[in-house]
Amino acid sequence: MTPALPRRTLLQATLLAAATPALPHPVGGAHAAAATLPAPAELPAPAAWTLRPFELKDVKLGEGLFATKRRLMLDHGRGYDVNRLLQVFRANAGLSTGGAVAPGGWEGLDGEANGNLRGHYTGHFLSMLSQAYASTGEQAYADRIRTMLGALTDVRAALRKDPAVLSAAGRFGTAAENVRGSYxxxxxxxxxxxxxxxxxxxxxxxxxxxxxxxxxxxxxxxxxxxxxxxxxxxxxxxxxxxxxxxxxxxxxxxxxxxxxxxxxxxxxxxxxxxxxxxxxxxxxxxxxxxxxxxxxxxxxxxxxxxxxxxxxxxxxxxxxxxxxxxxxxxxxxxxxxxxxxxxxxxxxxxxxxxxxxxxxxxxxxxxxxxxxxxxxxxxxTWGGPSHPGFLAAYPETQFIDLETRTTSDYTKVWAPYYTAHKILRGLLDAHLATDDARALDLAAGMCDWMYSRLSKLPDATLQRMWALFSSGEFGGIVEAVVDLYAFTGKAEHLALARLFDLDKLIDACAANTDTLDGLHANQHIPIFTGLVRLYDATGETRYLTAAKNFWGMVVPHRMFGIGGTSSAEFFRARGIVAGTISETSAETCCAHNLLKLSRLLFLHEQDPKYMDYYERALYNQVLGSKQDTADAEKPLVTYFVGLTPGHVRDYTPKQGTTCCEGTGMESATKYQDSVYFRKADGSALYVNLYSPTTLTWAEKGVTVTQRTDYPREQGSTLTVGGGSAAFELRLRVPSWATSGFKVTVNGAAVSGTPVTGTYFAVSRTWRSGDVVRVAIPFRARVEKTPDDPGLQALFYGPVNLVARNSATSQLRFGLHRNAALSGDLLPSFTPVSGKPLHHTLDGTEFAPFFEGTEDPTHAYFRRYEPKVVLGATDSGVTNPARSDGTTLLDEIWSAAPFTGKAALVAHVQNTVTSWVAAGLLSRPDGEKVVTTAQNASYVS
Missing domain, CATH: 2.60.120.200 (Jelly Rolls)
Structure with a gap:
């Protein structure tokens, strides 16, 4: 009896025998010349996507919070010497580095912060430059991309050959130079x-x-x-x-x-x-x-x-x-x-x-x-690459070592396929931005080389490799490989993407079994963006189901209020948030990659929860991770966001050129990538985020311009330009917008009742000059940590407000003292004149998390309501609590909004009666609370 073939072998055989390319442009040969490769301007949208994103060039940022932050990163991208990034590649190939100094830190050479990730930052920088060029059209960015592509092409060619002497001026005549990092x-x-x-x-x-x-x-x-x-x-x-x-x-x-x-x-x-x-x-x-x-x-x-x-x-x-x-x-x-x-x-x-x-x-x-x-x-020292497509800033030895490694040691092997992913992604982004066929040729060569190595390994070896912490981390390489496959149509490239399947994790998530506790967070989040793209390419529902379930295991169960996750880079037990707060909370890479995953999932399934999360993480952690200071030498981006009391954000991680600085550069040059999506058939336009932008919808012949200072403004104005077109405008109603969301078109109210956490649809034939006004009233509210309800974060609309205070112990605040009938907690605060979104309470200033300052902050505070105070009137009664920590005031205000004072008083009476009957409140104290509720005045 013939033994059954392993699943992976069968998959490879099927793929190689009858692959269905996304584009009819197969690459000729393993190392086809650049001229034979197609150079499409846009990544083909998979048929599985029910929505289509717009390219960055189609959505221009207007003046506002995002443009201000982006300008700082654009200046960095324009000012940093790319020859420093290329130094590590040129040195590895034995080429002249022109005296350039390696970036150092994680891009350092031997003896400098290990250096076993060098090359990753170059990939990030290419992606950043590509996004900058796509967004602005500024030629300086394209020129820098082409400089880098030319250098990397030379590097790959040099690696294919035996090393050649690098001559320099000698003591007497000509000397032989050995560039540091050349091996x-x-x-x-x-x-x-x-x-x-x-x-x-x-x-x-x-x-x-x-x-x-x-x-x-x-x-x-x-x-x-x-x-x-x-x-x-x-x-x-x-x-x-x-x-x-x-x-x-x-x-x-x-x-x-x-x-x-x-x-x-x-x-x-x-x-x-x-x-x-x-x-x-x-x-x-x-x-x-x-x-x-x-x-x-x-x-x-x-x-x-x-x-x-x-x-x-x-x-x-x-x-x-x-x-x-x-x-x-x-x-x-x-x-x-x-x-x-x-x-x-x-x-x-x-x-x-x-x-x-x-x-x-x-x-x-x-x-x-x-x-x-x-x-x-x-x-x-290492001979030479095993395949002519090899491209890296260090020898192939890390990849070889990983294949037999059973334990992690980042001083020997530190995530070589992670580094390969960053380079590959940068090359693909460069091709998308510039149509430079050299980028696609280099990317295809890298994937040919990876396939030549990985396809020869037994499935058990691959499973062991990818399960290794740190050493086996491969980032979002699957997503990038599937994107390349969409260009090349090579069966080997799709087969390569599936060689990264970590079956134990995929199967558990597909079965909705939460096994995340103790896993390295950012090692695993990007895996699922790749699985979504594998579903797009193969139709295998296991991949998409696993990705959806994984997202639900993180959001909200392992999510901090700012949208970040992880503690000291690792996932902790489900539902434990307060218990994971530390100086090393919320690694910034995690937020970046969760945004990518949320975006991809929304393109398949228009569940507003994905865009609610997107807004949360973008307007808080991602914006707040960028310091509001210009610097040509450093991107000034956080690694961890410490959420401990009095934490001061570190925008210059000590080692430098870290993973989070890399993703931070990318985040800051694509703020507009998810503001708008369109239905695949062109029948609807989704407005996911309220941001000052101008969309050019070429297929419809119209533009849509948003004018807003959101989130400093509570709403947005959208104006249609160009010709006329019929489509449904779908406006996101944020989950926090519990009342007052209104839409007018040309000054007339649109019929219908907006529902929180959905999209409000306006369908008509739009004409140039049509004006849509969206009102989104903010309210102050708190979010409780699931494992310690008394530890809370304050939000005003989408914005996390943090207390600026140098104390290193938890601050205590009471917020119900003057709550509005709507339930809005803002009346208990005093606005700061001339500083939008800034308020004070008990002498402490609260400010938006997105402000990139070095002020000591408290993202969480201890809720402290010792007395029952209603409408700024103290009843003199101690505020009792249930065994779960819920206080009498919590229960009273949980029923907000109230239609008027009478409704509030009636609810107070019913609540007091219940608490007295439960023995939680004495009858005389209950009567005092009701009397106070009747006599107090309330903000509406």
Missing amino acids: QYVSLPATVLNGSAAITLSAWVRPTHSADWTRVFDFGDNTTRYMYLATRNAAGVPRFALTTAGPGAEQGLDGTAALPIGRWSHLAVTLSGGTGTLYVNGAQVARNTSMTLDPSSLGTPTNNWLGRSNFDDPVFAGAFDEFNVWSRALTAAEITSLQSSRAAASAAGRGTLASYAFDETDGGTFTDASGRGLTATLRR
């Missing part, structure tokens, strides 16, 4: 030492970095038998050592001072008759007269390297000029003679065992002038 070294033939017992090794070096243990040379077999000269030991000074029994048995020589960075230094070691001497710039700095080992003790070493270590030390960064090896110990005078001239013109003469002048200007080999013909070769 390149010089390999000498095995016979270079020739069994000599006496020896001199001499080199001119110009270090460009102060990393410890980088080698001038290292001759040996492994980490047991070797002889090396390091530019810096752990104490920062040069060291020579020889051993046949590992580090503990090293016989060495240590210098006395650090070599200067960026300047030429001459190093020489002599060893003969048991005496070793180390010279720096002609001066003797160390001498050891009791050395029992000499180079002949090593035999014929396998590894004879310039710039590389037999240990896992950084490759030498800098330049070499003249490396010579003699089979004798030079005299001090001969060492001195090497300081002022080339070896050939010195008293020492050329090395008799090996002599390299590094005068070559191209190619990857160095001629030996000793007469022994020992040609040296420039190599990469």
Whole structure:
């Protein structure tokens, strides 16, 4: 009996045999030339979408809160040197970096904040530039995109080839430069030492970095038998050592001072008759007269390297000029003679065992002038990519290591497919924005390379990889791969997208089984945007069902009031919000990706809850994550949003170039992407957000312009321009807009009753000049944390108002003291003149969360209503509470709005009667409460 094939194998076979491309433009071959690739201007909308989004270029931002925030990011995008981003790519390929300094932080090279995500920030920056260009049409952004695409094209081409010497000005002539981050070294033939017992090794070096243990040379077999000269030991000074029994048995020589960075230094070691001497710039700095080992003790070493270590030390960064090896110990005078001239013109003469002048200007080999013909070769520590489509800012070794890794160690492997996703997404966005076919060619090559690796792995290996925290994180790569498939139609690309299925998670969410507790939040949120796109491409409902259920497990059960989620990057137990508040709450990436997921789900199913969430997270966490300060060097975006009392937002995460700074750049250049959607058949226009924008609906021949200062204004005015068109205008009625939502067209009220948390429809043939006015009265309200109802957040309409106070303990406030008959809590506050949305209470100012300041804030406060106060009149009665924490005042005001004072008094009477009967309130105190309700005056 033939064994059944695994599900993944069957899927791959089916896909490869009969894939149905979204576009009839298959790419020719695995590495087709850029000219053969299609360059559509718009990502094709899947048939499964019942709505269609508009492109960024079709929705222009008007002046207002969003435009002000975006302007800061646009200036950053225009001012940051993209050559710094490209440095890590060029270095990895052994190309000249033009002196550019790597961005540092998570984009750092070895020894700088790990650096194992380098390249991810370049992808984010490409996406940001692409969105900036699509939104503004400003040529400067397109020029920067094309510069980056040209550089990345050169990088991929260089990675396909053997490394070539990078020449630089030398001490005497031409030097060989080793760019930091290049992973390149010089390999000498095995016979270079020739069994000599006496020896001199001499080199001119110009270090460009102060990393410890980088080698001038290292001759040996492994980490047991070797002889090396390091530019810096752990104490920062040069060291020579020889051993046949590992580090503990090293016989060495240590210098006395650090070599200067960026300047030429001459190093020489002599060893003969048991005496070793180390010279720096002609001066003797160390001498050891009791050395029992000499180079002949090593035999014929396998590894004879310039710039590389037999240990896992950084490759030498800098330049070499003249490396010579003699089979004798030079005299001090001969060492001195090497300081002022080339070896050939010195008293020492050329090395008799090996002599390299590094005068070559191209190619990857160095001629030996000793007469022994020992040609040296420039190599990469990792060899080269397994596939010509490979593109990255670090070696392929991280991807290879992940395939056998069973535990996470981000210092070795830190989410390589996450980094690949950011680069891939940036390339796709660049193609969409500029129609530059190079971007699509690079993206297609990356996916061809990934498929060539992953398709060969067993399903069990893939499941283990993707379940690894951090190391196996792959971000939104599935979404990006499916988007690429829509362009290329290559069956392998759709098959690749399905190779990232994490079945345990997908199956649990499809069954609506909540297993999120303890999972890394932002590792998993983007998985579900990919699943929605997989559903679009395959029709497999399991994917869409899992994504919908996952969203419902997070919103609202693991959501902070500002729309964010996660604590110290992880999901916690369902329904625990107060218990997860910390300095590391609400990672900003999580909000960014939940917005993307909400948007995608709404395109399938027009449940207003998705756009209610979108408004919440956008107008609060996302806007508030951007500091209101200009800076060309930093995007000034939060990583975590601490929700502890008195927290001061950190807009410059210490390590820099973090994931959240990357997504923050993207968020700030696409604020308008979900303001409007249209039905697939063109019969309706959805207005999801109230934002000053102008929509150009080309298919209808009309424009729709919103003029508003929302959320500083409680409503919006929409004006139709252009020609005439028949369609239904669907205006979102926010879930918090409990009363007063009104719509007029050309001054006349529209019939119908708006329902909270739905869309209010106005259907007509629209003509140029038609004016729609939407009134959306705000009210102040609180949201209670589910696990601690007394801990609350204050909202005014869509805006979270935070208390600005430096106290580091929870503030206590009572809000019912002068509540309006509508239930609005705002009358208990005092507005601040000249500062919209700012109010004070008990001497503390409340301000919108979206203001990107460094004021200490309290996003949550402790509700404190010790007395029953109605209409600003104190009854003198202690405010009792039920066992669940609900107070008498809570229950009284839960019935708001009231049609008038009589309705309120009647409700107070009924509530008091109930509480007295339950033994929660004495009859005399109940009578005082009712009397107070009757005598007090209320704001309507």
